Amino acid sequence: MKLMRVTDPEEVLKIINTQFGPLKETVICLDKAGGYCLSTELKAPENIPDFNRSTVDGYAVIAKETFGSSEGIPAIFDNIGEVLMGQPAPSILPGQCCLVHTGGMLPQESDAVIMIEDTEVNGTMVQCFKQVAPGENVIHRGEDLKQGDRALKQGHLLRAPEIGLLASLGITEVEVYRRPRVGFFSTGDELVNYNQPNLNPGQIRDSNAPALLHLARQAGSEPRYGGILPDKFTIFLEKSLAMLDQVDLLVFSGGSSVGTRDFTARTIQELGQPGLLVEGISIQPGKPTLLANCDGKPVLGLPGHPVSALNIFKIFGNAIIERLSGHKGSLFTPTIEATLNRNIASRSGRTDYVRVKLENSKEGLTALPVFGRSGVLRTLAEADGLLIIPAEEEGLNAGETVKIIPWE
């Protein structure tokens, strides 16, 4: 029997980043742009803000006229009125002040705002008990962004703050990298569609398809389901080629037997050049994973067991989607710290992804491994996250502090 050539998980991620790149640019409305990455640098077309604004409720003054004022010797100003929100500010002369609200425009002559709590008002006379420095309580014109400055760099992921920043500049459309369309096929003659009410002996419902489509949607891609492929090479190849033409990433799932696996590998080799890059990954569960580059498009063959298939797609499928979407690739994975409740053995030389459940106790958060075969999906439904045991470790001991990657 041929031994499977396995690749380290870190190496697989490197292969993904070197073999594939961001998809073509597209223009999208700002209100739909969340989750996309900019394909060009964006410059500020104007100053933000475009006028000097107060950061407090108070009186706009000429700062030097407050110098020396104190509780005992207040400076006195003549209040000429109020800056209305959204309106140009009136002019002030020396000795005058003007009521201004937070966010309001400062009179052109004014360079500071004295907070309302440091004043006392008597008719139009405002006593000011504190000195303010020039610029105090003011956001200056262009302080957030100066006209012509880089607002966001190429590749920047558009989250809520970026959308707000672009909206404040009046930008309503942005050039972004297109997000991938992902085609899914299920394989294996034992599979039937999950909406089939009654099964014949030996049949299994295709549970991977709806689960994987959800993961693909979560990752920001647009999934397409091609159905269950029969174990007939010509049909298998024809359907795969047609789908690959329509999508940016092709995924095969199901079919845990060596036969189906070989069959999928053989098909992938026919889909384009250079073909298979990875024939197996040194992780558990999920070793029998295939990754290919078929004429520039990534093709992923997931392992057959459902727990393995979902874990592998979550890690490597998401990495491919991020790469195609133009993400710079986050170097940091958020984790949850917990105390391991029992010893776990691990074979050195392969990375173990242990399903764990988290429980809160008086001593803090506890991580409880959920054991069970990778064919038993219930074990992943019970788990809150994955505990990674690196290849060089031989196991972990009860009481150790561990870091859990949440399964969301």
Next chain:
Amino acid sequence: MKLMRVTDPEEVLKIINTQFGPLKETVICLDKAGGYCLSTELKAPENIPDFNRSTVDGYAVIAKETFGSSEGIPAIFDNIGEVLMGQPAPSILPGQCCLVHTGGMLPQESDAVIMIEDTEVNGTMVQCFKQVAPGENVIHRGEDLKQGDRALKQGHLLRAPEIGLLASLGITEVEVYRRPRVGFFSTGDELVNYNQPNLNPGQIRDSNAPALLHLARQAGSEPRYGGILPDKFTIFLEKSLAMLDQVDLLVFSGGSSVGTRDFTARTIQELGQPGLLVEGISIQPGKPTLLANCDGKPVLGLPGHPVSALNIFKIFGNAIIERLSGHKGSLFTPTIEATLNRNIASRSGRTDYVRVKLENSKEGLTALPVFGRSGVLRTLAEADGLLIIPAEEEGLNAGETVKIIPWE
């Protein structure tokens, strides 16, 4: 001037959980159910799997007939053929075996599978060099789930593994808690819609609306934008009441001045009973936050500065959406560990949310605070996450290991 009564952030989260509860149930197709929470317990209508399956490629045998076999003295079986995937298995008699693939059905008489690599085949004669125990390499009928067992409990969040598990049971529709509709109003006479190309002096584009709508969508809710409300009490109240009738959570944003804030508070008090629960939160930035219960519906008044508004919605808006969606409320927040690159001062008695940028260096991940006023949205666009300094701390020192909550 009236002092603001402030509430601790932890207390605000408790108020959210005690004052509000999950929305009404609804039925949804399984392929759209990702992100919803089950409103009822789900029992398995059948066994998963519904037949004994092989976990390897090998020969189905009667285990006791292999006892005592070894490299030197192999047990010998007569191979009656192959179990076809998706087909019922043939029967075997004592002394017989049957080729079975991973996932294939076992013959009724067989109770174990011997791996193909432990056999040698000669025509229809299979030599078996190892003994197997009963049950070895077999997933038993009902091993994943037994008919009538609880498959998932009430409130369980439907992620990919749960969708797969339900699909494997042939469940195509599920009863879930409805996800909230969230209404947004912007307030402040200085605001104009963000698609307005040219601004008059004193005007500011409403950058919060598109950013908040994105956050609401990310949190799994359905946002509705009601536009910019004028500072006219009767119109403000009328529009708010009409929107509140249509949504499950009402959010006011913008208007950083004390006047606008009082105005919003006065409106909220008229929307329903018991009215305002929180008039301020002891966090920085984001202190002037309002939270009310208006006849059972949550109403949130966000602080005016954009950075504060987005942070507050991310923390407390999301908590309300989760509560209404029936999430049990995760007790664990994933974080990223990094080394702080400089000292940060913090006033004791309030919780500080410091924006930080993460950088990878030879020494590992470094957290660099991004300083700047909470009116400057660019500072949040530059940040990868938030560093929380608890109320009881007076600051952090350079070189300390800190935990960063990612801003996604």
